[in-house]
Amino acid sequence: MPTRDVESILVERFRHAMRAALGDALPVGADPLIAASRNPSFGDFQSNAAMPLAKALGRPPRQIAQSIVDRLELDDLAEPPTVAGPGFINVRLKAEALAGLLAAMDEPGLGVEPPAEPDTVVVDLCGVNLAKQMHVGHLRATVIGDALARLFERLGHRVVRQNHFGDWGLPIAMVTAYVRRLVDRGEADLERLTLDDLDRYYRAAQAECDADRPGLEAARRFGLGPKALAELEAQVAGAEERLADAKRALVALQSGDESILTIWRRIADVTLTECLATCARLGANVTAEHTAGESTYRDELPEIVEDLLARGVARESRGAVIIDLTDMGIAEPLLIRKSDGGFLYATTDLAGIRRRVRDMGGTRLVYAVDARQSLHFRQVFAGAIKAGYAQTAAGADARLEHAAFGTVLGEDGRPFKTRSGENVRLSDLLDEAVRRAGDAVAQKNPDLPEGERAAVAEAVGIGAVKFADLATDRIKDYVFSFDRMLAFEGDTGPYLQYALVRVRSILRKAQEELGVEPASLTGPDAPPIVITEPDERALALALLRFGSTLAGAAESLQPHRLCAYLLSLASAFSGFFQTCPVLRAPDEAARRSRLRLTALTGAVLTAGLETLGVTPLDRM
RNA sequence: GCCCCGGUAGCUCAGGGGACAGAGCAGCGGUCUUCUAAACCGCGGGUCGCAGGUUCGAAUCCUGCCCGGGGCGCCA
Secondary structure (H helix, E strand, O other): OOOOOHHHHHHHHHHHHHHHHHHHHOOOOOOOOEEEOOOHHHOOEEEOOHHHHHHHHOOOHHHHHHHHHHHOOOOOOEOOOEEEOOOEEEEOEOHHHHHHHHHHHOOOOOOOOOOOOOOEEEEEOOOOEOOOOOOHHHHHHHHHHHHHHHHHHHOOOEEEEEEEEEOOOHHHHHHHHHHHHHHHOOOOOHHHOOHHHHHHHHHHHHHHHOOOHHHHHHHHHOOOOHHHHHHHHHHHHHHHHHHHHHHHHHHHHHOOOHHHHHHHHHHHHHHHHHHHHHHHHOOOOOOHHHEEEHHHHOOHHHHHHHHHHHOOOOEEEOOEEEEOOHHHOOOOOEEEEOOOOOEOHHHHHHHHHHHHHHHOOOOEEEEOOEHHHHHHHHHHHHHHHHHOOOEOOOOOEOEEEEOOEOOEEOOOOOEOOOOOOOOOOHHHHHHHHHHHHHHHHHHHOOOOOHHHHHHHHHHHHHHHHHHHHHHOOOOOOEEOOHHHHOOOOOOOHHHHHHHHHHHHHHHHHHHHHHOOOHHHHOOOOOOOOOOOOHHHHHHHHHHHOHHHHHHHHHHHOOHHHHHHHHHHHHHHHHHHHHHOOOOOOOOHHHHHHHHHHHHHHHHHHHHHHHHHOOOOOOOO
């Protein structure tokens, strides 16, 4: 039995049959259009190829379907296929074939074959900023990016994670200058800085530098009282002084002034330590080694602009330097140097693409970033291609993809914020989820030992948040609701974790009561699988869809496909669990077969949860 | 003004050329001396935003419109 998944076997068999049936009349690239049947009464799989062929060849579709069926060689796999409706070809797999396919996928890779040509996928994720707490936006960038990275890893691609750390530029200089003033005045201690402090300072620094010029103009025009006018004038003058100070700090940073760099490094260190701890708590594999600050690109930016100007990719416009993208179908030009000589985040992102392709060997670049950056990435990608920065060693352009995600909304349908309109700290949000999960665990399973309960609450609470984030199409906004994501019932992370708990519980009992070693249920000496009951069939078919689901999710950058799949697998297992006693199966052969099915389900659920970055549990 | 993304059951969402449009929640009715009921089974519930068009076949593709969100050279 080949180890490939059923669908690709069927595709191949149908291709042969179509060629045999139609010969030279078969249009090139004709697709067998194999799909899993929606309705079990139609069988397990169907081919929809006959209808389009009928149109192309001007023959009755059912006749074409029949001529394909006549040449199909599926005896080893399926019952004789049937033609139905307008020309559907229905295929029902034989029980023995199901057993054989399951046995073939019952190996450590769970039937996932390493790719012939592995990609080097560079995944941009997390994207924290200096002196800022992580909030729900970072939740999505981290959770989705990490899940995509894990998907590619499981499929056998090389993966490089990149946490693009916003540690450079004027806003950063503002907060650095602000902290320096506090330190000089003895109002802050560099050694005792926390990210909460920095988050406050960041906003204070922004506010200080924000001159209310329009307000002042209006006050002058409409002749406001001298007191209001004086206040506004003072505000504007103060803000302009602060801004000038920040600009001096920026120049000092850029020129490598050690006294300010010391402060800046400390701020970066405090920020990263806390953010990476949050990533760790989230179970996201984002570490210092994955982190590259914008500052690490600073020496490349002038060179890039000069390079692009010299090669005519970029040109000057109104004192600035732009890349015109009208030839790439984008009306908005990409601005890469301001008229004051400063660089922009587009410049850094171009440098990032160059580094990821040229230095890291990236063949596919994926950016898990907010959908509001869509135009920006279209521009940067187009600019990078024009510049040749996306060209891989093999000569082709790397795939450049924006895995855009929507906004997290509160239950009022507006962007998720605290009542006072502040961003919700990610760590607070996780605390709340874990607290609620702890309450549920205490109530549902009071027997769980205290120590384990805390670990379970952490896994369930965080798993719930992550699963809710991953479970819907990433491009859409979604409504954040603790109640829904932590529900005792429903399409949730806890439900999946619970399905696996039940699986593992059976295996544990089998070991304790019957002496069946888990290792004996897998591998070449494992007991034969016998599929007889409808719920066994349904479970078998669900298991067999694992590999193609992973591939589809990775290709489309849609982790929610894996979520939906795991829910359907858990549901298939629940049906099996209900109607097919495992430990008390009618006979020994059935018991051993069902134990192996249970073990395989456990392996797939475990692998699936791990791929999503959700912690699998033994008990909950 | 131009561009991008959404609009599917009361609610939250899948499905994105193929068979009668699905799931979860909520509602109603069943199933626990348990393989962990955080589960399972059943019932009701839909002009797939609107209008045209393409097609043997449209929730799905095309055009226009309506509603909601976002973006659009010197912020990141």
